[in-house]
Amino acid sequence: MGEKKITVKFYFDYSCPWTYLGFKRLIQTATRTASTIEWKPVKLEIIKELLNKPSQDTPNYVANYRAKDLQDWASYCSLDIKEHKNLDHRVSLKASKGAFAAIAENTIVDYSAQVFKAFFTDMADIADSETLIEIAKQLDMDIDNFRLTIEGEQNYEAILKNTNELIDTGGYGSPTMVVEDQMFFGNDRMNLVEFAIGQASGKVLVLPGQHNA
Secondary structure, eight states: OOOOOOEEEEEEOTTOHHHHHHHHHHHHHHHHHTOEEEEEEOOHHHHHHHHTOOOOOOOHHHHHHHHHHHHHHHHHTTOOOOOOTTOOGGGGHHHHHHHHHHHHTTOHHHHHHHHHHHHHTSOOOTTSHHHHHHHHHHTTOOHHHHHHHHHSSTTHHHHHHHHHHHHHHTOOSSSEEEETTEEEESGGGHHHHHHHHHHHHTOOOOOTTOOOO
């Protein structure tokens, strides 16, 4: 049986620092395995509303470890990630709309990298149209179309559709990766994503920590 090219569905929200980590690692995984990525912008705020998840105060020891864990992963991935206090996931809606223009112009990887960097490294306001337009200019995108994309409503339904699709699949957060019928949640599941790509494609991939090779 020959090898086949695999597409990984990537459900993501730009307001999540763990998604920034997962984004970089997924790009590396797709490159190593010659896989393609189907970009699926979602809205974490909508997921919370649809799943009706109650908000709870996080104990200090859990919050402290979470902050350390994020920085450990950032160091591992060579990324500068700063956390936003009282993060409101609605901040990413315009950037998520802009992703559709970037997908159409085949600049989604560079666009996403710049949006993540602007928000988590430069602490820029990605809810501000001019912040996003400056990114689009750096990538030589069609600025008139980009402005209409981020300020219009035409892609909100697509984001909602992706979000509902993720929930129907059993997902509940960002980043979520789907390889054929297998779903993986979280930046730290990327080795399993790569293994699943190998299984689905017929390739033999030997990964660190894999004991049955």
